[in-house]
Amino acid sequence: MVIVEFLIKLSQGFGIGALALATGLLFGGIGRKIMARIQRRYGPPFTQNFMDLFKLLSKGSVSHGWAFDLGLVAGFAPMLAALMFLPIGPFTLLPSDSSLIMIVYLMMMAYLGMAMGVLASGNPNSAIGMSRALMLMVGYEVPFAAVIFSVYLFSKTGYLTQIVTQQAGGFMNWNIVKMPLGFLATEIALQGMLGEKPFDQAIAPAEIASGPMVELGGKYLGFGMIQHSVGLFLETGIVVDLFLGGAPNFWIFIAKQFVLYFIVILVDAILPRLRIHEATSFFWKLPLFLGILQAVIVIIQGGVLNV
Amino acid sequence: MSEWTEIVDYFRGRSMWMLHYCTGCGAIELPPTMTSRWDMERFGITPMATPRQADILLITGYLAIKTLKRVIYTYEQMQAPKWVLGFGSCTINGGIYWDSYNVIERLDKYIPVDIYIAGCMPRPEAILDAFVKLKEMVQMGEAKGYEKYVKNYDWYKANQDKVLKRTSPVLKEIEKVTKIG
Numbered sequence: 369m370v371i372v373e374f375l376i377k378l379s380q381g382f383g384i385g386a387l388a389l390a391t392g393l394l395f396g397g398i399g400r401k402i403m404a405r406i407q408r409r410y411g412p413p414f415t416q417n418f419m420d421l422f423k424l425l426s427k428g429s430v431s432h433g434w435a436f437d438l439g440l441v442a443g444f445a446p447m448l449a450a451l452m453f454l455p456i457g458p459f460t461l462l463p464s465d466s467s468l469i470m471i472v473y474l475m476m477m478a479y480l481g482m483a484m485g486v487l488a489s490g491n492p493n494s495a496i497g498m499s500r501a502l503m504l505m506v507g508y509e510v511p512f513a514a515v516i517f518s519v520y521l522f523s524k525t526g527y528l529t530q531i532v533t534q535q536a537g538g539f540m541n542w543n544i545v546k547m548p549l550g551f552l553a554t555e556i557a558l559q560g561m562l563g564e565k566p567f568d569q570a571i572a573p574a575e576i577a578s579g580p581m582v583e584l585g586g587k588y589l590g591f592g593m594i595q596h597s598v599g600l601f602l603e604t605g606i607v608v609d610l611f612l613g614g615a616p617n618f619w620i621f622i623a624k625q626f627v628l629y630f631i632v633i634l635v636d637a638i639l640p641r642l643r644i645h646e647a648t649s650f651f652w653k654l655p656l657f658l659g660i661l662q663a664v665i666v667i668i669q670g671g672v673l674n675v
Numbered sequence: 676m677s678e679w680t681e682i683v684d685y686f687r688g689r690s691m692w693m694l695h696y697c698t699g700c701g702a703i704e705l706p707p708t709m710t711s712r713w714d715m716e717r718f719g720i721t722p723m724a725t726p727r728q729a730d731i732l733l734i735t736g737y738l739a740i741k742t743l744k745r746v747i748y749t750y751e752q753m754q755a756p757k758w759v760l761g762f763g764s765c766t767i768n769g770g771i772y773w774d775s776y777n778v779i780e781r782l783d784k785y786i787p788v789d790i791y792i793a794g795c796m797p798r799p800e801a802i803l804d805a806f807v808k809l810k811e812m813v814q815m816g817e818a819k820g821y822e823k824y825v826k827n828y829d830w831y832k833a834n835q836d837k838v839l840k841r842t843s844p845v846l847k848e849i850e851k852v853t854k855i856g
């Protein structure tokens with residue numbers, strides 16, 4: 369019986385992975401279309417990302433040693449693992465009472481794995497790109513940690529499903545209403561997580577030849593694209609669960625994710641790229657201030673309510 | 676099996692990433708081709724940053740012998756289904772540089788060219804026309820320049836060596852001559 373249950377979980381896990389990939393690719397394609405319309409172009413069809421991925425996987429490719437191969441897998445596996453803890457609509461594959469910390473931790477692991485892989489290629493551009501990506505991570509993880517801290521204090525649990533159920537019962541119960549400053553900080557951090565302008569220093573194509581991806585070709589680049597798409601699903605998904613009250617079903621979940629991604633795209637369309645130290649110090653100023661302010665407010669509120 | 680190849684070819688034609696090697700004057704026609712006016716992204720063609728990621732190598736114009744060497748490196752770094760577009764009359768017969776001492780005349784003696792775009796310089800319409808033509812050729816399974824290169828490598832290599840020989844330093848004891856003081 370245990371075996372059967374395990375097999376069911378396994379197939380569900382693969383299903384979630386495929387679903388996240390498809391959603392991420394679709395979002396990417398729609399994002400390209402929106403961007404094109406903002407620039408008054410016609411733009412590619414919204415299925416373009418699927419075709420790109422198919423083509424990449426059908427191309428030949430060169431490896432740069434075992435650390436390169438392993439790094440890509442190590443970059444993708446934590447993302448997939450983090451998905452298993454994420455409440456997608458009403459469904460969570462592996463309910464765990466510390467799922468919030470688990471997801472944040474695994475998301476960081478994914479970047480470190482990717483760093484190992486692309487640095488093994490030995491290309492100086494990928495080293496620069498990766499150092500920028502990690503710098504940026506140091507930037508946005510700090511305000512994000514402050515936000516997570518305030519969510520913890522507010523909901524008194526790290527169990528994402530419970531955080532979602534606490535927000536049930538209409539818009540006024542959502543954390544976005546209760547913790548607007550925290551949401552703002554998260555939204556800015558999300559821009560950095562997704563690597564969209566003004567925080568796209570890591571993959572500056574005209575400057576450091578697309579940074580970490582510089583030596584990825586063919587199937588490896590396809591793998592990178594899969595990783596990016598799943599990451600897109602994961603990172604918008606966690607914000608939906610934290611602030612937008614989760615969702616009663618999968619479609620509403622995706623719709624909420626898309627709203628977040630749409631904001632990201634709009635910001636991406638109008639802002640230029642910052643320099644890396646400007647980006648990091650920006651994250652440590654406004655979003656961090658907002659995050660800490662939110663935590664203080666939550667602490668004070670809690671104190672008043674408990675009295 | 677052949678159905679599978681057809682499907683693969685179809686998607687390859689719908690998604691071509693381009694590396695533009697802008698040595699000649701032709702580079703100036705690419706920004707309007709990419710941006711709002713002509714918008715080549717609607718055909719699934721996007722500029723890429725490195726040869727590893729690219730499918731199309733676009734050679735815009737004349738190639739000095741030294742740049743030819745870099746083009747060959749670049750071409751050989753690209754991954755298997757790859758196509759070359761020769762852009763402008765300079766790649767076809769030398770164009771206005773036909774009698775220059777350090778510019779190559781015919782690009783396809785050195786790397787296999789799938790499509791030439793004639794003109795000095797071609798307009799963005801011509802470039803888009805070439806892209807659409809290339810897409811058709813790829814989907815019909817006709818654009819096989821990269822296989823030709825592998826099959827006739829001896830011939831290409833001999834041609835390359837013949838001109839690249841001329842890039843070696845002319846002066847014999849170069850350190851002695853350039854030493855200061």
Ligand code: SF4
Nearest residue numbers: 699700736763764765
């Ligand atoms: S073909 Fe004409 S426009 Fe193009 S590189 Fe040669 S001289 Fe310049």
